[in-house]
Amino acid sequence: MKALIAYGTRYGSTTDIANKMGEILTEEGIDVKIVNLAEEKIDDVSNYDLIIIGSSIKIGSWTKKSLEFLERFESDLSKKKTAFFVSCLDANDPKKCKEARENYLEKVAKKYPSIRPYKLGLFGGVIDMKKYGFGTKLMVKALSKNLEKQGIDINKSNDFRNWEEIQNWTREVLI
Ligand SMILES: Cc1cc2nc3c(=O)[nH]c(=O)nc-3n(C[C@H](O)[C@H](O)[C@H](O)COP(=O)(O)O)c2cc1C
Structure with a gap:
């Protein structure tokens, strides 16, 4: 097969x-x-x-x-x-x-x-700022309040x- x-x-x-x-x-x-x-x-x-x-x-x-x-x-x-x-x-x-x-x-x-x-x-x-370019970092930062509600700290590497x-x-x- x-x-x-x-x-x-x-x-x-x-x-x-x-x-x-x-x-x-x-x-x-x-x-x-x-x-x-x-x-x-x-x-x-x-x-x-x-x-x-x-x-x-x-x-x-x-x-x-x-x-x-x-x-x-x-x-x-x-x-x-x-x-x-x-x-x-x-x-x-x-x-x-x-x-x-x-x-x-x-x-x-x-x-x-x-x-x-x-x-x-x-x-x-996965959410990991180390992987992103400038534009994506800005997008993730803009979403950080919502991400926090999901228990995601953007200052850390998050692997789900x-x-x-x-x-x-x-x-x-x-x-
Ligand atoms: C800029 C950005 C936008 C995202 N938008 C969504 C979304 O709309 N819905 C969702 O469930 N996950 C969203 N994610 C999470 C991604 O799907 C997750 O980070 C995924 O692991 C990325 O896979 P990849 O590394 O193979 O591209 C987003 C992530 C980033 C960085």
């Missing part, structure tokens, strides 16, 4: 999630290719049995490259087993996670109705990725 994990990231933390998924699939004996869509162009998905497509969320949106991938391969993906995932901060906020699932996953899935992903994964992300949850989700994609 061959699997493709195609993902988009802005600041790199979704790369670790894709790599963790890749490790789990490899452990299960699957031949996995992991592609950062900003670094590598995919021309053909016909060889893969399973395709996992992911993105980080910024101001409510997937990365352009991940959306382009869905757009471009919609017809091919409709014939495959697929799963979508996102990494974002709202995943860790009990007041926001339901809406995040609807807005960041279900709405995107509805936009490509023929794809019908087998599973949707909503995972926590739950590796056990990511591992379990990846195994469940195979069931």
Whole structure:
């Protein structure tokens, strides 16, 4: 069995999630290719049995490259087993996670109705000022009051990725 994990990231933390998924699939004996869509162009998905497509969320949106991938391969993906995932901060906020699932996953899935992903994964992300350029730092500072309410101190490195949850989700994609 061959699997493709195609993902988009802005600041790199979704790369670790894709790599963790890749490790789990490899452990299960699957031949996995992991592609950062900003670094590598995919021309053909016909060889893969399973395709996992992911993105980080910024101001409510997937990365352009991940959306382009869905757009471009919609017809091919409709014939495959697929799963979508996102990494974002709202995943860790009990007041926001339901809406995040609807807005960041279900709405995107509805936009490509023929794809019908087998599973949707909503995972926590990272907030770390050390990773950002000037513009993003300003944006995060402007959001700092709201982030504080979510228990996020922007002066620290905040990592809300739950590796056990990511591992379990990846195994469940195979069931
Ligand atoms: C400028 C900025 C805007 C963000 N906007 C959102 C958002 O609208 N919703 C959300 O849940 N998370 C938001 N996040 C959190 C990111 O999704 C989180 O930091 C994620 O781990 C980023 O992944 P990446 O490092 O792979 O790009 C934002 C983060 C930044 C820095």
